[in-house]
Amino acid sequence: MELKEKVYKALENVNDPELHKSLVELDMIEEVVLDGSEVMVNVSLTTIGCPMKAKMEEDIKREVGKLDEVTKVKVIFGEMSKEQKDKLIEKLHGKQKKAEPFKNTRVIAIGSGKGGVGKSTVTANLAVTLAEMGYKVGLIDADILGYSIPQILGIKDVKPMAIEGGFILPIERNGVKVMSMGNLVEGDQALIWRGPLLGGVLDQFMNDVYWGDLDYMLIDLPPGTGDVPLSLMQKLPKAEILIVTTPQITAANVAKRLGLMANKTNSKIIGLIENMSYFVCNNCGEKHYIFGKAEGEKLSKELNTTLLGEIPLVTGIREDSDKGVPSVIDLESEVGKVYKEIAKNLIETK
Numbered sequence: 001m002e003l004k005e006k007v008y009k010a011l012e013n014v015n016d017p018e019l020h021k022s023l024v025e026l027d028m029i030e031e032v033v034l035d036g037s038e039v040m041v042n043v044s045l046t047t048i049g050c051p052m053k054a055k056m057e058e059d060i061k062r063e064v065g066k067l068d069e070v071t072k073v074k075v076i077f078g079e080m081s082k083e084q085k086d087k088l089i090e091k092l093h094g095k096q097k098k099a100e101p102f103k104n105t106r107v108i109a110i111g112s113g114k115g116g117v118g119k120s121t122v123t124a125n126l127a128v129t130l131a132e133m134g135y136k137v138g139l140i141d142a143d144i145l146g147y148s149i150p151q152i153l154g155i156k157d158v159k160p161m162a163i164e165g166g167f168i169l170p171i172e173r174n175g176v177k178v179m180s181m182g183n184l185v186e187g188d189q190a191l192i193w194r195g196p197l198l199g200g201v202l203d204q205f206m207n208d209v210y211w212g213d214l215d216y217m218l219i220d221l222p223p224g225t226g227d228v229p230l231s232l233m234q235k236l237p238k239a240e241i242l243i244v245t246t247p248q249i250t251a252a253n254v255a256k257r258l259g260l261m262a263n264k265t266n267s268k269i270i271g272l273i274e275n276m277s278y279f280v281c282n283n284c285g286e287k288h289y290i291f292g293k294a295e296g297e298k299l300s301k302e303l304n305t306t307l308l309g310e311i312p313l314v315t316g317i318r319e320d321s322d323k324g325v326p327s328v329i330d331l332e333s334e335v336g337k338v339y340k341e342i343a344k345n346l347i348e349t350k
């Protein structure tokens, strides 16, 4: 094999750190120039300001440097032309993507009968749990006006990478690919958009974001069962509904409203998670069912669905969210074990 060919072979081992595909596959190697045993690799980036340049350079030098014939590796960066970017976008997006987003992905829309039950906290932690269990997971914060996912996952100040005229790369955190309106607006701007615009944002999140292949896409729906969550659900024809509730919410109330929403959108309610189910006393270690016991069980029967688990009321969960650290980083912790059980039950609902 000629040296140039060997260099290309070595470059197949270097991935774009954000697109997770090799630079060769992505046609990002503009050229390889040999000068005796010295190699110069010219890489075309999607944007010249790419923050991952240093990592790419290091990886290229390491992989090409492994070749016996090579004594020196030089890396230079340029920017892709508009045509090259278009080609890349098509390669990544695939032509079918727009017609059917999330073709091989289980889409789970997480809703609640009313606000403040911990839906976003549960969604974020469940996503991280699934990722830790080895699944490829995406998370769309469809609570566009009241986003809280960026805070819970500690990515409030992170902006997703946008490729000019093309698509957006989701933010990755704890193995989960995330898109939230909170990462697109400046600071804590209040949003006053109405229906059609909100729908447009969700369309973009689904169609213009490069999600790659995912096993699970969790969608954090806006609270309640009003028009906004309803119209979002209508855009996700293959989504299954997962309900987060707390014991004090009257079963009849939630059942009626969520049942109606599922009917209107022809979606299946795959399960229910009861949050803040009980409080474990620091002194006696006993479980106290402050808001009533077995309410989740009752509600799941009424909705003809499965109770996937009960999450305790733990001060640490709130503190973790305030700090922006998912509580399930350690799946062997008390909270981690509860989520792992819920994730296993969820997987089995298929």
Ligand SMILES: Nc1ncnc2c1ncn2[C@@H]1O[C@H](COP(=O)(O)OP(=O)(O)OP(=O)(O)O)[C@@H](O)[C@H]1O
Binding pocket: 112, 114, 115, 116, 117, 118, 119, 120, 121, 122, 143, 146, 148, 222, 223, 275, 276, 311, 312, 313, 314, 315, 316, 317, 318, 319, 321, 322
């Ligand atoms: N199991 C729990 N133990 C203790 N605190 C919790 C628990 N679950 C959620 N919380 C806290 O409850 C508050 C509300 O949670 P969260 O924002 O996730 O609710 P939500 O249902 O998504 O709210 P909204 O629907 O209004 O967006 C947060 O402060 C969160 O940290």
